Structure formats: C-alpha cells, structure tokens
Amino acid sequence: MxxxxxxxxxxxxxxxxxxxxxxxxxxxxxxxxxxxxxxxxxxxxxxxxHITVNAADEASIQLCILGRKIWREDAPPSSEEDGFVEIGTLWMAEDDASLADLGLAASRLNEAGVAADLLEGSSLFEVEPALARDLRGGLRLPEDGAIYxxxxxxxxxxxxxxxxxxxxxxxxxxxxxxxxxxxxxxxxxxxxxxxxxxxxxxxxxxxxxxxxxxxLPREGHLAITSRGTCVLNHHVVEAAYQQGALGEVEDTVACAILPRSTGQLCIGSSRRPRRAGEVDSELIERIMVRSERFVPGISGLPVVRTWSGTRAATGxxxxxxxxxxxxxxxxxxxxxxxxxxxxxxxxxxxxxxxxxxxxxxxxxxxxxxxxxxxxx
Known part of the structure; x- marks a missing residue:
C-alpha cells in the first residue's frame, strides 16, 4: 500500500x-x-x-471526554512544571439560579460517565478554602487538569x-x-x-x-501572578462563564483562574468579538475586580505579565x-x-x-x- x-x-x-x-x-x-x-x-x-469536560451538550461532552482521556493517558513527555497535572475544575455559583444550572450540568455529566460532584454550603469551602464565603455552592470535576x-x-x-x-x-x-x-x-x-x-x-x-x-474571532485577556502566589487548589470558574462563551459575544468578563504547577495563578477571562490587539488595562482591571468577588484578596497579588490572544470560534x-x-x-x-x-x-x-x-x-x-x- x-x-x-x-x-x-x-x-x-x-x-x-x-x-x-x-x-x-x-x-x-x-x-x-x-x-x-x-x-x-x-x-x-x-x-x-485548562483541560476540562464542558457540559454544554452531549456532543461537546463526548469530544471533551475523548480529549481529556488522551491527555491523561498519552500526554507527551514533559517536565514536572509543563506536563499534565490533575487539579480538577470547580464551577462556582453565586446565587440559587446558578447553583440550579450547575445541578443540571452535573446530571448531564454523570449520565455520560463523568465524575462531577455538586457541592453546597460548607462542602465548597472544604475543597477550596480561599473562596468567598457567600457563594452558594459549586460543581467539582476532579479528573480535569492543566498542561502547558x-x-x-x-x-x-x-x-x-x-x-x-x-x-x-x-x-x-x-x-x-x-x-x-x-x-x-x-x-x-x-x-x-x-x-x-x-x-x-x-x-x-x-x-x-x-x-x-x-x-469568528474572539479576543481574550489574561494575567499571571508571580511564583509562590498560588492560593487555589482547583481551576475555578464562575457558572456565568458559559453564557459569555456561547452564542453571540459582545463584551463579557467572567472569573476563571487556573493554578499553575509553577506556583502561579493564570487569571481571566474576557471576550470581545474581534482579533486580539494591545493589552487593554481597563479590561484587565475589570477581570481582577470580577476575580476578587470570588477569591477575596486575589487582586492584591503581584501580576508579572498581562497579554491578549484570539480564540477562533464558530457560529x-x-x-x-x-x-x-x-x-x-x-x-x-x-x-x-x-x-x-x-x-x-x-x-x-x-x-x-x-x-x-x-x-x-x-x-x-x-x-x-x-x-x-x-x-x-
């Protein structure tokens, strides 16, 4: 042949x-x-x-499951700092409506065979002590991870x-x-x-x-803190993140923070319907304010770099x-x-x-x- x-x-x-x-x-x-x-x-x-199973719909779940499985079982050789690390994803709800949405997502994920645990009350803070104490609960995907x-x-x-x-x-x-x-x-x-x-x-x-x-282009901004500032155990994401990532995007900011194996925190996120340009300091400030709402004190951590990039999306x-x-x-x-x-x-x-x-x-x-x- x-x-x-x-x-x-x-x-x-x-x-x-x-x-x-x-x-x-x-x-x-x-x-x-x-x-x-x-x-x-x-x-x-x-x-x-981040490497996560997204619960948007059944097809997306299956593609994410396959992708995550390959990363977990067949990630390329890397250093300890750059390779796959199982940190889990923790979706955060700041009100009862968001918690109800996370409950539905948990059901979809569980039906697909994905480990996903709905956390309410003090159980949320037991797994992630740095979170704001008025949050209603969260959804934890323990097998999610991160890679450089x-x-x-x-x-x-x-x-x-x-x-x-x-x-x-x-x-x-x-x-x-x-x-x-x-x-x-x-x-x-x-x-x-x-x-x-x-x-x-x-x-x-x-x-x-x-x-x-x-x-379609979707611009995003991120910031990263200095080494030794990692106050989180999970990739934490607010439940409203999904609303900004799907459908028509105008100008959205949502809390999404990823701990790195280097002891740093990668802080986001934002979306605008355009190609990436120069870093917008006002937008970075909005991201930090939103992140502070979920992780008190994070806005006071030293930031060593900010940048923008472009996601490629479809209609x-x-x-x-x-x-x-x-x-x-x-x-x-x-x-x-x-x-x-x-x-x-x-x-x-x-x-x-x-x-x-x-x-x-x-x-x-x-x-x-x-x-x-x-x-x-």
Missing part, C-alpha cells in the same frame, strides 16, 4: 496533535508552521492550558519527527488548493491530503477557491472537524473557542480516521464542516 503524504498547516496544539496521530498511523507527514517553533503563536501560546500547551505541542511534534515526520518552521502558507499548498516564496508542496489547523488564519487560506470558512459554538466541502482532499480542525487544548487530541483522532477511512471513536457528525460551509 502506498504511503499517504499529508501536509498539515499550523503547528499549534491542534496541528501538533494531528501530526503525531497521523505519523503513528504511518502517514508521511509534513508540518508547516509560520512561527519559529511549534506552539509559540496563536491560541496555543496565549491560552490558559506550548511545551506539549513541541513535544508532540518531536515525537512525530522521531517517527518520520518533517517540520518546516518560519514558513508562510498563502493558499490551500486541491492537492497542493502554496507558499509565499513561490513554491508549492503537493500532498494526498491537507489538514488546515491554523485557527483564525484558516479564513484566508481558501479564499481563491471560493470556499468560505465560518471562523454554532462547535468546532469544524472533518473534510472541507468544496476542495477535495482538504480537511480542517479549527474553531474550538476556549476548548482547543482539551479537544485537540480528540480532533486529531477524528481527522486521522477520516483521512485513512477508519472507524471514528465517537460520532463525527456534530463537527462535520459541511453543516456551516458555503462555496461560491
């Missing part, structure tokens, strides 16, 4: 996951990255690094290269066409299959073919994973919003199965790009 040549555009955590998965299956993988190294640009570099995505992406690419893959960095892809990728130096690379894993940049890659990719809040309509031989994995790190290895399995004609581990239908794609 002839060896399949696959070109993957983008070496963030999604592209790196695809490279590792396809190389393991014997494909001749060529990975193209615009940055100087894997994982140093885009959402991979800017994201928190840039290092994870580099490690997965390293494994793929050891198997036989090739990576080319500092390469700008101008366009993707049937059977070839066009580069800005005037050359092209032919392929049996092409995977677009460039997040928001996927918008420009297929313009010449008349294929419109429905990817129906589901990523595009699968064959791209309108261009034979081209696949896409993009539009993960805030779950790209969690879902990256699961998406890689779906892409690999689709390219190689194998049975998918979960139903790929909900992520099929044809549900939102249009060609001209």
């Amino acid at each position: 002839a060896i399949l040549k696959v070109v993957i555009v983008g070496a963030g955590v999604v592209g790196a996951s695809c490279a590792r998965s396809l190389a393991r299956e014997g494909a001749d993988v060529v990975l193209l990255e615009q940055g100087e190294a894997p994982g140093v640009r885009g959402a991979t570099a800017a994201g928190m690094g 995505a840039p290092t994870a992406a580099a490690s997965m690419v390293g494994e793929a290269v050891q198997i036989g893959a090739t990576i080319r960095t500092s390469v700008k892809v101008l366009a993707v066409e049937r059977g070839q990728v066009l580069l800005d130096d005037g050359t092209s690379i032919s392929a049996d299959a092409i995977v677009i894993a460039t997040g928001l940049e996927a918008l420009e890659l297929c313009e010449e073919t008349g294929v419109s990719i429905p990817i 129906d809040d589901r990523p595009l994973i699968g064959a791209l309509p309108g261009i034979e031989g081209v696949w896409i994995a993009a539009g993960f919003e805030g779950l790209g790190i969690t879902q990256a290895p699961a998406a890689a399995q779906l892409i690999t199965c689709s390219i190689l004609g194998q049975e998918s581990p979960i139903d790929p239908g909900p992520w099929d790009p044809s549900r939102q794609m249009a060609t001209s």
Whole structure:
C-alpha cells in the first residue's frame, strides 16, 4: 500500500496533535508552521492550558471526554512544571439560579460517565478554602487538569519527527488548493491530503477557491501572578462563564483562574468579538475586580505579565472537524473557542480516521464542516 503524504498547516496544539496521530498511523507527514517553533503563536501560546469536560451538550461532552482521556493517558513527555497535572475544575455559583444550572450540568455529566460532584454550603469551602464565603455552592470535576500547551505541542511534534515526520518552521502558507499548498516564496508542496489547523488564519487560506470558512474571532485577556502566589487548589470558574462563551459575544468578563504547577495563578477571562490587539488595562482591571468577588484578596497579588490572544470560534459554538466541502482532499480542525487544548487530541483522532477511512471513536457528525460551509 502506498504511503499517504499529508501536509498539515499550523503547528499549534491542534496541528501538533494531528501530526503525531497521523505519523503513528504511518502517514508521511509534513508540518508547516509560520512561527519559529511549534506552539509559540496563536491560541496555543496565549491560552490558559485548562483541560476540562464542558457540559454544554452531549456532543461537546463526548469530544471533551475523548480529549481529556488522551491527555491523561498519552500526554507527551514533559517536565514536572509543563506536563499534565490533575487539579480538577470547580464551577462556582453565586446565587440559587446558578447553583440550579450547575445541578443540571452535573446530571448531564454523570449520565455520560463523568465524575462531577455538586457541592453546597460548607462542602465548597472544604475543597477550596480561599473562596468567598457567600457563594452558594459549586460543581467539582476532579479528573480535569492543566498542561502547558506550548511545551506539549513541541513535544508532540518531536515525537512525530522521531517517527518520520518533517517540520518546516518560519514558513508562510498563502493558499490551500486541491492537492497542493502554496507558499509565499513561490513554491508549492503537493500532498494526498491537507489538514488546515491554523485557527483564525484558516479564513484566508481558501479564499481563491471560493470556499468560505465560518471562523469568528474572539479576543481574550489574561494575567499571571508571580511564583509562590498560588492560593487555589482547583481551576475555578464562575457558572456565568458559559453564557459569555456561547452564542453571540459582545463584551463579557467572567472569573476563571487556573493554578499553575509553577506556583502561579493564570487569571481571566474576557471576550470581545474581534482579533486580539494591545493589552487593554481597563479590561484587565475589570477581570481582577470580577476575580476578587470570588477569591477575596486575589487582586492584591503581584501580576508579572498581562497579554491578549484570539480564540477562533464558530457560529454554532462547535468546532469544524472533518473534510472541507468544496476542495477535495482538504480537511480542517479549527474553531474550538476556549476548548482547543482539551479537544485537540480528540480532533486529531477524528481527522486521522477520516483521512485513512477508519472507524471514528465517537460520532463525527456534530463537527462535520459541511453543516456551516458555503462555496461560491
């Protein structure tokens, strides 16, 4: 059987996951990255690094379960500071309505086989003593975790290269066409299959073919504290976070704080419907004020860096994973919003199965790009 040549555009955590998965299956993988190294640009570099099962709907739960399972069982070799750490997620309710919503989420997760415990009253503060004492309760997912995505992406690419893959960095892809990728130096690379894993940049890659990719930008801001300031045991997230992450986004701020194995706290989050720009100090202040409401005293911790990044989202809040309509031989994995790190290895399995004609581990239908794609 002839060896399949696959070109993957983008070496963030999604592209790196695809490279590792396809190389393991014997494909001749060529990975193209615009940055100087894997994982140093885009959402991979800017994201928190949380790995969580999101209870938005049954399909999302299944994709997150698969992604989390792979991270837990098959994370690439990393240092103690950068590797997968099981810290759990703790969703926080500040009123009875939010607690009721978390109760429904707990039921959905439990039905899917996910460990999820509804906490009320003092039980919340027993697991997370630093929280505000007037919170009504929370939902704990003890098997969730965190990873430093840039290092994870580099490690997965390293494994793929050891198997036989090739990576080319500092390469700008101008366009993707049937059977070839066009580069800005005037050359092209032919392929049996092409995977677009460039997040928001996927918008420009297929313009010449008349294929419109429905990817939407959502800017976010984060801050990180100095080492030795970690006052939390869990990734804590307010229940209202979901409202800002789904549907049409205007200008939202919600508390989401991730403890890092370096002894730091990564503090967010915000969403605005645009590409990332300069750091907005007023928005950072809003994030800190909101975080203070849930974790008293956190706004007084020393912050060593703030930054902004862009999440790539879709109109129906589901990523595009699968064959791209309108261009034979081209696949896409993009539009993960805030779950790209969690879902990256699961998406890689779906892409690999689709390219190689194998049975998918979960139903790929909900992520099929044809549900939102249009060609001209």
